[in-house]
Amino acid sequence: MSYGMNRSANAFKVFAVPVKAVTCETTVAQFCPYKKLTRHCPRLYCPRNCLRETRARVIGSEYYSDKSSICRAAVHAGVIQNHSGGYLDVQPVDKRRQYSGSYQNGISSESLQNPSDGKAFRVFAVI
Template sequence: YQSANSFTVSKVTVQAVTCETTVEQLCPFHKPASHCPRIYCPRNCMQANPHYARVIGTRVYSDLSSICRAAVHAGVVRNHGGYVDVMPVDKRKTYIASFQNGILSESLQNPPGGKAFRVFAVV
């Protein structure tokens, strides 16, 4: 009998961040690393200054985006904070703006360099 799939269970590193912390700052996804630590977002990120805590995109966010404000925008955490997992995805040519969960995200066309990410709730 030969198993087709396997996985390893290990303890996850948790990183507390500010409302302004971006994926570009925390985990730029340079090879061979392809993941971020689990993130703990503080409360009240909806009220953070959008000039310093930008949200660029909808569902898929530019790595210039605030991780925690993107998580609130996506609906994976509420404004009282919580744990978030970040997954790298292919960069987009266009990021679409939208108003979700009290946060207005920005659009962006043909960003130079950079990566993209999605956020997921930790349950």
């Protein structure tokens, strides 16, 4: 049952979130290119054992280049576990002037200065 109110209030909408399975090599640039900050990728499911996919690049730390492997970036960031994979959300953000590499959770990410194109993203665990 819902109730009507005479005063305006904050509102929300409930809807199903689509889930797309991706591979360890999938990048945001390939899978979910976005043109505006309001564009979002569907919820993603990453397979397990992406740590082994050494050909799939990870560029950055916390903020990743859209040329990065989504799933390997998620393992690097600690939002999914390598041995189990898992669900995650991608948040598009403006391009960075630089991406700082680091070693986290068994993955070495690359640094990149003054990229010529592309966007950036962050990854979040789905609990």
